[in-house]
Amino acid sequence: MNKFILTPLAIAFSLTLSACGGSSSESSSGGSSSGGNTAQLQTIALQTLTRECGADSAYQADVVFHNDDGGAIGSVKTDAEGKFSGELPSGTKHVSVLGDVFDEEDGGYKQIITELDIENRTNLGTFYFNDFTGDCGCTEYSVDTTALSTIASDYTIYQSQGNEVSGSVNVCPNDNKLYLTALSSYSVDAKAAVIDIPVNSSVITLTDEDFIHDGVEVPVQLDIDADYASTRGYIEADNAYRFVQYSGSEISNTLFVFPTVTEHNFYVQLDFMSDLMNVDGVDVEFQSYARSAVDTNGDYQLTTLPIVTDDLGFSLLQFAENNDSSFDFGNVDNRFARTIWGYSFLVDDSAESRFDWTIKAGISGQIPDLSFGSVFPEPTDEVILEELTVLLYGYAGNATDANSYAKLLDTMSEGGHLTKPEFSNYVYTFVSAEIY
Numbered sequence: 001m002n003k004f005i006l007t008p009l010a011i012a013f014s015l016t017l018s019a020c021g022g023s024s025s026e027s028s029s030g031g032s033s034s035g036g037n038t039a040q041l042q043t044i045a046l047q048t049l050t051r052e053c054g055a056d057s058a059y060q061a062d063v064v065f066h067n068d069d070g071g072a073i074g075s076v077k078t079d080a081e082g083k084f085s086g087e088l089p090s091g092t093k094h095v096s097v098l099g100d101v102f103d104e105e106d107g108g109y110k111q112i113i114t115e116l117d118i119e120n121r122t123n124l125g126t127f128y129f130n131d132f133t134g135d136c137g138c139t140e141y142s143v144d145t146t147a148l149s150t151i152a153s154d155y156t157i158y159q160s161q162g163n164e165v166s167g168s169v170n171v172c173p174n175d176n177k178l179y180l181t182a183l184s185s186y187s188v189d190a191k192a193a194v195i196d197i198p199v200n201s202s203v204i205t206l207t208d209e210d211f212i213h214d215g216v217e218v219p220v221q222l223d224i225d226a227d228y229a230s231t232r233g234y235i236e237a238d239n240a241y242r243f244v245q246y247s248g249s250e251i252s253n254t255l256f257v258f259p260t261v262t263e264h265n266f267y268v269q270l271d272f273m274s275d276l277m278n279v280d281g282v283d284v285e286f287q288s289y290a291r292s293a294v295d296t297n298g299d300y301q302l303t304t305l306p307i308v309t310d311d312l313g314f315s316l317l318q319f320a321e322n323n324d325s326s327f328d329f330g331n332v333d334n335r336f337a338r339t340i341w342g343y344s345f346l347v348d349d350s351a352e353s354r355f356d357w358t359i360k361a362g363i364s365g366q367i368p369d370l371s372f373g374s375v376f377p378e379p380t381d382e383v384i385l386e387e388l389t390v391l392l393y394g395y396a397g398n399a400t401d402a403n404s405y406a407k408l409l410d411t412m413s414e415g416g417h418l419t420k421p422e423f424s425n426y427v428y429t430f431v432s433a434e435i436y
Contacts, residue, residue, distance in 0.1 A: 045085040045413075046124040048078045048097060053136035054174035058082035059129050061099035062375045066114075068093040070368030075375050094118060094368070098376055099129035101356075110355040114370060117362060120406035125413030138172040141198070144205040151208050155182035155191070160242045169204065171197055178204065179242040181256075182211050190215030190256040192243055215256030216298040218267055220247050223290075223305045226269040231255040231294065233262025234418045257294050264419050265294040269305050284433045286312075293424035303396055303425040306333045312429070328364035329392050335427050336363050337400035342389035349381040362402055363392070389432045396425035 048061040059082050064075045074089040088095075096114040113127050143165055145152055157165040160179040169178065178195040191211035195204060218231050228248040232241040242262060247253045257265035271288040286308045292300040312332050329339060341359040346352065355376075359367060394400060398408060408422065417423045 041087040041090060042092065042119065043085070043087050044095070044118065044122060044124060045083070046078075046095075046097065046127065047084075048082040048099060048127045048129060050129050050131045052131050053138075053172060056128075059099060061097050061127065061129060064096040064098065064372050064375055065089045065092045066094040066096065066368070066370055067091045068368070070094065070370040072371045072373040072375070075373060092118070094370070095124065096370065096372065097127045098372065099127075101129050101131065103130065103132045106354065109353065110376065112355060112357045112372075112376065114357070114359045116360065116365065116367070117402065120403055121410060123410045123413040125409070136172050138170045139202065140168050141171050142168050142203045144203050147205060147207045149208055151182050151191070151206070151211055155184050155189075155211075157182050157206075158245075160244065162244045162246055176238065179261075180206075180211075181215075181243050181245065181258075183245075183253075183256075187254040190254075190258075192258040192261055194261060213258045213260045215258055216296065218255040218257055218294055218298045218300070220255055221302050223269055223271075225271045225288070225305055225307065227272045228270055229255065230268040230270070231257050232266055232268065233257055234264040234266065235262055236264070236416055236419055239415075257298060259296040266424070267292045267294050267300050267302075269303075271305055271308075282433050282435055284431060287430040287432075289426070289428050289430075291424065291426040293421065303427060306336070306392075306427050306429045308429060312431070325367040326365070327367070330364050332392055332429065333394070333427065334400070335394040335396045335425075336392045336429075337394040337398075337405050338392070339363055339365075340391040340393070341367070342387070342391070343385060344387040346384045346386050347379045347381055348384060349379070353379075354386075362405075363394075363400065385435055387432070387434050389430065391428055391430050393426070393428035395423055396427055398422055 046063070048059045049056045050059040058080060059078075060080065061078050061082070062075055063078060063084055064072050065088055067073050068091070073091060076084060078084045094114060094116045095118050096112055098110065098112050100108060101111045102108045111129055115121070115124055118124065145157075151157070158181045159165055159169060160181075165180065171178065175197065178197060180193045180195065182191045182193070184190065192213040192215065193206070193210040194213075195206070195210060198204060220229050222229055228246050230244060230246045232244040234240075235242050243256075243258055245253070245255050247255050255267070259265065269290045271286075277284045277286075288306045288308060290303040290305045292303040294300045309332075312329070327339070329336060339361050341357075341361070343357040343359075344354065345357065346354045361367070395408065398404060411417055411420070412423070
């Protein structure tokens with residue numbers, strides 16, 4: 001067993017990456033038989049894509065099937081469209097997807113994404129392997145405001161994500177429209193415009209008549225730990241938030257939504273890294289988030305922020321000290337149902353290679369000794385953990401048992417889940433520790 005060097009956090013978390021016996025180039029598809037009856041095998045679907053500059057394209061990745069103990073019992077590659085759909089090898093309990101990624105800071109490296117306990121799942125959804133190798137080809141458009149009258153004198157214009165428009169805007173190939181907000185002096189009124197991107201011109205001319213969508217005021221409620229609140233509208237066709245606005249604890253700005261443009265609107269609270277703990281000499285930072293659905297009148301039922309307490313620090317320390325890699329965050333917030341572990345490893349070889357590993361699991365459980373066969377052989381040099389993150393999340397109002405969440409996760413995998421009420425009240429706490 002290869003011990004990953006995790007000091008100074010001193011996490012006794014060891015993972016087996018040794019090659020397993022047998023071929024890993026294809027997936028088993030037959031089940032055991034008894035008395036002439038063949039056991040029915042679980043079927044599952046997933047897709048692997050690469051995302052660059054906001055656009056998705058097919059990506060061919062390796063899919064490894066694990067038994068209950070984490071051993072690799074088969075593998076397959078996604079097809080030319082980045083898809084896999086079919087039967088799993090008998091005894092499959094966990095699934096990993098592996099691909100190569102690239103970013104400007106770290107160069108190329110291996111990315112591993114593992115889904116634990118998939119017995120009740122039918123669709124694992126989309127796995128992204130990002131490739132930031134090229135220029136996105138965004139174009140700077142001049143913004144001509146000379147035709148504005150009332151808007152020019154009484155309002156300040158902002159782009160979709162809240163940046164003030166000052167003479168020009170960047171438009172990328174994946175942008176279908178330009179979404180603008182005009183906020184009046186003292187934030188007592190707001191209007192929105194949806195602008196077509198010019199085809200044969202690099203100038204966007206604005207008029208008062210473009211701002212035809214009236215804002216609906218959303219009252220600001222802040223939990224005591226919240227750093228700021230925000231409103232945003234979700235446009236399903238773009239799969240993106242638009243008309244994002246912010247209001248902090250020391251800012252008196254009124255927030256608005258625009259129901260005539262965005263049917264699905266939200267109010268968000270965020271506690272941004274305001275809590276700090278020290279675990280075995282390592283600073284651990286926290287971020288908490290809570291989302292509420294806003295109706296067409298600007299009303300909402302406030303979803304309160306998760307509270308970071310010593311219980312979370314204790315749970316992290318307990319995991320760090322467990323030789324069996326067990327964890328239990330059930331005492332942190334009764335709305336949480338899922339855990340996503342994130343590891344960034346450096347291999348101390350001549351190339352100083354690295355790999356990132358994401359492990360998705362329930363709110364409590366045990367991470368098995370996962371192996372990947374020849375798809376990802378065991379590193380022979382020292383492996384050092386550089387960063388550890390944990391995301392705890394849930395959707396308030398839903399049952400938190402594994403079976404209920406398997407259905408929710410499958411629904412999310414179908415896309416457009418932000419349009420469904422059961423996903424409105426999203427809460428999470430994100431924990432990050434950089435280890436040097």
